[in-house]
Every structure is written in C-alpha cells, then in structure tokens.
Amino acid sequence: MAKKILLTGSNGLLGQKLVELVSQNSDYELIATSRGENRLSNKLGYTYHSLDITDKADVELVMDKFKPEFVINSAAMTNVDQCETQKDECWQLNVRAVEYIAEACQKHKSFLLHVSTDFIFDGEDGPYDEEAIPKPISYYGTSKLAAERILMKSKIDWAIARTVLVYGIAEDMSRTNIVLWVKKSLEDKKTIQVVNDQWRTPTLAEDLALGCFLIIQKEATGIYNISGSDFLSPYQMAIKTAEYFNLDKQYIVESDSKKFTQPAKRPPKTGFIIDKAIKNLGYKPHTFNEGIAVLAKQVAVL
Numbered sequence: 001m002a003k004k005i006l007l008t009g010s011n012g013l014l015g016q017k018l019v020e021l022v023s024q025n026s027d028y029e030l031i032a033t034s035r036g037e038n039r040l041s042n043k044l045g046y047t048y049h050s051l052d053i054t055d056k057a058d059v060e061l062v063m064d065k066f067k068p069e070f071v072i073n074s075a076a077m078t079n080v081d082q083c084e085t086q087k088d089e090c091w092q093l094n095v096r097a098v099e100y101i102a103e104a105c106q107k108h109k110s111f112l113l114h115v116s117t118d119f120i121f122d123g124e125d126g127p128y129d130e131e132a133i134p135k136p137i138s139y140y141g142t143s144k145l146a147a148e149r150i151l152m153k154s155k156i157d158w159a160i161a162r163t164v165l166v167y168g169i170a171e172d173m174s175r176t177n178i179v180l181w182v183k184k185s186l187e188d189k190k191t192i193q194v195v196n197d198q199w200r201t202p203t204l205a206e207d208l209a210l211g212c213f214l215i216i217q218k219e220a221t222g223i224y225n226i227s228g229s230d231f232l233s234p235y236q237m238a239i240k241t242a243e244y245f246n247l248d249k250q251y252i253v254e255s256d257s258k259k260f261t262q263p264a265k266r267p268p269k270t271g272f273i274i275d276k277a278i279k280n281l282g283y284k285p286h287t288f289n290e291g292i293a294v295l296a297k298q299v300a301v302l
C-alpha cells in the first residue's frame with residue numbers, strides 16, 4: 001500500500017516542486033497542505049487540505065484525519081527582514097508550529113523531515129558541513145536553529161534538510177529569487193546593485209525537492225546539506241544569469257554589503273559541503289548554469 005506523505009507549505013516554491021515530484025510517484029500518496037486555497041493549477045494526483053500550521057488544533061485535526069507515515073514541513077516565514085521586524089509572528093511560524101507538528105508526529109509515529117537554512121551560521125568560515133557549529137546572526141537564523149533543536153530533542157524519527165539560496169520558478173509566488181530578480185530587472189533596463197562580498201551555494205528548487213524526496217525514500221535520519229555545489233557570490237550569479245538570457249550586463253553594478261542597510265544581518269560566507277548527501281542519498285545537483293536552463297524552460301510555459 002502507498003505510504004502517505006503530508007506536506008506543509010505546498011503553495012511555496014519548494015512546496016510546489018515537491019507536489020510535482022511526489023504526485024507522480026505511485027509508491028506514495030500525497031496530502032498537500034498550505035494556508036488557504038490551493039494555488040496550484042495542477043490539482044491531479046494528490047489530495048489538498050488547507051492547514052495553517054500555527055493553529056495547534058488544526059495541525060492535530062489534519063494529522064488525526066490522515067495519519068501520514070511521513071511529514072515534510074516546508075512552510076516557514078522565509079523573508080529574513082520580515083522575521084527581524086515581526087519577531088512574534090516569526091517565532092510562532094518557524095518555531096512554535098514545528099513543536100505542534102513534532103508532537104503530532106510523535107502521536108502518529110510519523111517521520112518528520114524539516115527544512116532548514118545556512119542562516120543558522122554566522123558566515124565567517126563557510127562552506128559548512130553538517131557538523132559545523134551554528135551561530136545565527138539574524139532572528140530568522142535563530143528561529144530556524146530553535147526549530148532544528150526541537151526535532152533533535154524529540155523522540156520521533158527526524159531528518160533536517162538544510163539548504164541555501166533557493167532559486168526557481170513556480171506559480172503565483174509570494175516572493176522572488178536571485179535569478180528571476182536579475183532577469184526581470186535587466187529586461188526592464190533597471191540598474192541593480194549586487195554584492196560581491198557574500199558567498200553561497202545556490203540551490204535549484206527542483207534539486208532541493210529531489211533531495212527531500214530521497215531522504216523520505218531512504219528514511220535517512222539526521223542532518224543533510226541539500227544545496228547546489230557551485231560556490232558563487234550574488235554578483236557572479238547575476239552575471240551568469242545575464243549571460244544565459246543574453247541580457248545587458250551594464251545594468252549590473254558590483255557592490256558590497258556595507259552599502260546596504262537591511263533590518264537583518266546576512267552571513268557573509270556560507271555555502272554547503274554536500275558530500276554526505278551525495279554519498280548517502282545519491283544526490284546530484286545541477287550546476288548553476290544547468291539550473292538556469294531548467295528555469296528558463298519553465299519561464300516559457302508559465
């Protein structure tokens with residue numbers, strides 16, 4: 001019999017890619033959940049149920065109804081500056097809600113896969129492996145680390161997929177990402193300042209979804225770094241994006257983070273070493289250029 005996976009945040013970028021991937025696999029029955037209506041146009045191959053994960057009773061109700069073998073929590077407050085200025089809402093969604101989900105997973109003996117971030121690190125000595133010591137410098141990072149610790153202290157079977165700067169395209173997206181932002185700005189002939197003093201291993205949303213699904217399929221417990229493997233600055237990512245889409249690079253101005261005043265601090269040098277995921281999961285991400293090509297094909301369709 002097909003095993004049930006309950007996904008939270010299915011309207012999000014990662015959520016949509018997971019719906020696409022898991023709904024096509026007959027070994028699993030997918031229950032996609034997000035707050036409010038289902039915003040995906042493809043409604044076939046899975047069940048949708050609205051779920052606000054900050055509502056404890058709602059989490060219990062939905063978990064009691066479906067009793068899934070697996071839960072993937074992709075819902076979160078992901079806007080780093082918003083987390084800094086709306087700390088209570090951030091804590092409620094990124095920490096308390098994870099407590100509710102973990103408790104419900106304990107009741108139903110469900111395996112919980114939670115998605116975390118490179119922002120749990122201070123960015124002084126990246127790239128990081130899974131054993132590196134976290135030291136967040138933003139409220140978002142603090143909240144995501146607190147959520148990780150809930151899983152680690154729990155008695156459930158758990159895995160944490162940590163990722164970095166996710167890019168991709170999906171339907172009705174609530175926020176943009178580096179590739180889409182650069183592409184749109186240059187198409188609109190708008191000058192953009194892009195920093196050259198931060199370092200990341202940007203992650204194609206499809207790769208992250210596949211990494212998460214591999215964790216579920218292998219029931220791999222513990223922490224996994226699931227990111228791209230190219231170590232790039234945002235400025236380099238912008239140049240590569242312009243080159244791929246044949247857009248005018250003169251609108252990209254090389255800048256540094258001192259020139260920006262943002263509510264939340266950004267860690268300068270993160271990025272992940274992904275050897276564990278390659279070895280244990282058979283994970284193999286696209287290069288950044290290949291990733292842009294995947295996205296470009298979808299831009300034509302969406």
Ligand SMILES: NC(=O)c1ccc[n+]([C@@H]2O[C@H](COP(=O)([O-])OP(=O)(O)OC[C@H]3O[C@@H](n4cnc5c(N)ncnc54)[C@H](OP(=O)(O)O)[C@@H]3O)[C@@H](O)[C@H]2O)c1
Nearest residue numbers: 009011012013014035052053075076078115117163165166
């Ligand atoms: N994006 C990145 O660069 C990045 C980097 C590192 C780690 N991560 C982590 O990766 C995971 C997925 O991120 P993403 O990029 O897919 O984020 P996203 O596109 O912002 O998706 C998050 C989804 O969560 C939903 N949501 C918000 N509040 C909710 C609630 N109370 N109940 C249920 N659903 C709720 C949002 O709904 P609405 O669409 O209705 O707002 C949204 O669809 C997150 O855990 C994030 O922390 C992301």
